[in-house]
Amino acid sequence: MPPLLIIDHHNGIPAYRQIMDQLKLQIATGVLPAGTEMPSTRSLSTEISLNPMTISKAYSLLEHDGVLERRRGQTLVVRERSSSEAETNKQAHLRKHLTEAATMAHQLGISHAQALKLFRETLDSSTP
Amino acid sequence: MTSTTTATAPLLFENLTKNYAGQVALNAINLKIPAGHVVGLLGRNGAGKTTLLQVAAGLVLPTAGTCRTLGQRSDLLDSPELTRLGFVMQEAKFIEWMTVAQHLEFTASYYPNWDRDLQQRLTGILEVPVKRKIAELSTGDRQKVGILLGVCHRPALLLLDEPMSALDPIVRARMLDVILERLRDDGCTVVISSHLLSDVEKIVDWIVALEAGRVVENCALDELQESFAEWTVTAPDGSPLPAFTAPFILTQQRSERLVRLTVRTSEPDAVENFAASHGVTAQSRRLSLDEIFPLLLAAKKEVR
Numbered sequence: 001m002p003p004l005l006i007i008d009h010h011n012g013i014p015a016y017r018q019i020m021d022q023l024k025l026q027i028a029t030g031v032l033p034a035g036t037e038m039p040s041t042r043s044l045s046t047e048i049s050l051n052p053m054t055i056s057k058a059y060s061l062l063e064h065d066g067v068l069e070r071r072r073g074q075t076l077v078v079r080e081r082s083s084s085e086a087e088t089n090k091q092a093h094l095r096k097h098l099t100e101a102a103t104m105a106h107q108l109g110i111s112h113a114q115a116l117k118l119f120r121e122t123l124d125s126s127t128p
Numbered sequence: 129m130t131s132t133t134t135a136t137a138p139l140l141f142e143n144l145t146k147n148y149a150g151q152v153a154l155n156a157i158n159l160k161i162p163a164g165h166v167v168g169l170l171g172r173n174g175a176g177k178t179t180l181l182q183v184a185a186g187l188v189l190p191t192a193g194t195c196r197t198l199g200q201r202s203d204l205l206d207s208p209e210l211t212r213l214g215f216v217m218q219e220a221k222f223i224e225w226m227t228v229a230q231h232l233e234f235t236a237s238y239y240p241n242w243d244r245d246l247q248q249r250l251t252g253i254l255e256v257p258v259k260r261k262i263a264e265l266s267t268g269d270r271q272k273v274g275i276l277l278g279v280c281h282r283p284a285l286l287l288l289d290e291p292m293s294a295l296d297p298i299v300r301a302r303m304l305d306v307i308l309e310r311l312r313d314d315g316c317t318v319v320i321s322s323h324l325l326s327d328v329e330k331i332v333d334w335i336v337a338l339e340a341g342r343v344v345e346n347c348a349l350d351e352l353q354e355s356f357a358e359w360t361v362t363a364p365d366g367s368p369l370p371a372f373t374a375p376f377i378l379t380q381q382r383s384e385r386l387v388r389l390t391v392r393t394s395e396p397d398a399v400e401n402f403a404a405s406h407g408v409t410a411q412s413r414r415l416s417l418d419e420i421f422p423l424l425l426a427a428k429k430e431v432r
Contacts (some may be wrong), residue, residue, distance in 0.1 A: 009329050012414030014350040042312055049305055052312055053333045058349070106409040107362045124326055 002039045002047050014101055015050055019058035024067060027060060027078055028090050038076040137318040138163050138285045139184055143193035146179055146341075153179040155341035156193065161334075163321060168313060168332035168349070169321040170421060177216060177321040181287045184319075185215040198285055211239055214283030220274040224263040224269045228273055232264060232280070239281035247280045250363040253302050268401075275303060279310055286310060288320040292327060300324075300329045304331050340424050349417075354362045356420045357414040359402070361387040361410045369408065378423050390415070390423055 005022050007015050026032045038044075040057065045052040059076055062068045069079040080088075105115040136208040139161035146154040154176045161167055171177045182188040183195050186417050195202040198209045205213070223231060236242040251258055254272045257265070265273065271294050279286065285314045286307070292300045308331055310316040319336075335352055337345035345352070362385060363369050372380060376393040391398070403410040415423075 007330075008248060010326060010416045010418075012353055012356075012419070014353045016350060017354075033243075045308060045312060051308065051331050051333050053165070082395070096259065100411070103409055103411050106364050107360075107411070107430045109364065109366065 002044060007048060007049055007050060015054045016058040016061070022060075022091070023062060025093060027067060027094055028086065032078050034078050034080040036078045038078075045094065061073075063104055133259070134373060136163055136375045137161060138198055139319065141183075141193070142195075142198040143179075144183065144190050144195050145192040146176075146188065147191045148432060153339050154183070154190075157341075158341055159346060161317060161335065161336075163317050164311070164315050165334045166307070166318040166320065166332045167334045167336055168325075168328040169319055169336050169337035169338070170328075170345075170424075171321075172192065176341040177338055178289055180338065181319065181321065183216070185213065185287055187215075211241060211281060212284040212285040213245055214235075214278040214281065216278035216288045216291045217275045217285075218269075218293075220270065221261045221275075222270070222273065225261065228256060228265075231273065231387065232258070232276060235277050235287050236280070242281050242363055244280075246282065247276060250276055250280070250304065253349050254297050254299060268296070269300070271295055272299070275306065275431040281307065281355050282312075282314050282316075284308070284314065284316060286318045288318065288322075289307075290321055290323065292322065300327055307428060325421060329417045337421075337424055345424050351394070352420060352424075353414060353417075354421065355392050356415045357399070358415055358419075359389045359391060359399055359410045359412050361403075361408050363387060363408050370406075372406070374402075378426070392423070 001025060003026055005019055007018050009015070018107050023032070038059065039047065041052050041056045042053050044050070059068065063070065063076065065079075066079060070075045101119075102115070105112075109116070137160045139159075141159040143158045144154055144157040145152070157180070164285060168181065169177050179188060179214070183190055183203055184197050186197065186202045189203050193349045197205060198212055200206070200209045209241075222239075223234065226234065232247060236244070236247070249389040254275065256272045256276060257269060261267070262270070262273065271291060275291060278288070288307075292303055295303060304327065307318055307320070311318065320328060320332065329349070333349050335347060336343060337350050362374075363367060366385055368384060369382070371382075372387065372389065372390075376391045376398070377389050378392055381388045395401070399410050
């Protein structure tokens, strides 16, 4: 099954960037485990109605970032990563969202202590 | 311009000017359309989009300068180029008394490379009423016929002038898929003019913007999207904000404690640097093509 990707064409974020972010997240959360084969540029282009150039740009940047690797010449697969590397990636992902929240906290004039308390409460209430 | 670069660009305009009764429609256009791209041709009414495509297809002769289409001067296009060129006009001229099926048959007879299987498949996908007379078709159905006639000979260069304006959203989406398929199967270069920016945004990877007969933008869509942003700026303690001046600021709207800037910069940490140097907080949001388009034209006007 091809990875589930949904491209929003109105949010101004380039489509290649959206593909990269979604694949990185699916890899970080284990939805796409190491060794998973990526669909070809051509078939993904058909699947999500996107310019094949956009997809190959996303793929080659992910390859460059070490997220994907080429096997047997052609097939792109999710690269095996050490647990510390995977952990760093997960944290980088969360940090991005926290940075936005931090800016919002500044704009709202919420103190550090208040913001931390709020995050702790949110964590507790959303834990299953 | 060397002969090799001429050969690789499916469309090349050199100092191309077109006047209509003393009115300048295209003003010294220099433009190279790269092969294998889907180019969105943007511009307001009267900016020159249709004239540009008509010159490229050889339907309109230049006043000065040249246009090379598939390597040949566009005023000298002949069968070797015309069989590899697809042109879907805004208001296509058909033979009105024919049925759609007859018209397809008639047009196919001019093209040795006409793909009947493709014709059959697209007729189904786009729900083309093949038994109806052309004269009886709705505007939307006429556009569908225009597409069929433009792509079934599997052109190397496809020029589309507002091809979807009368189609419903479902057929529009299918039509975009049809164009993408030509790109995948044939490596076709596509130039598409449209007012429906959000539609075009799904498939184009390159943007050419025209304003008053001049090219005001010619760059990759990704680059365009990544250089424009809207910043929401506040002072942390609620104190009044100064007026901001920087070359990358395009517009600013302000209330007492909030400023909204639209900016164009390719610097990766621009918003962080701006916030740090002014002692403010700033949040950045990307803009859609619909939002970028007016800024593009306004910014260029100030420069000139």
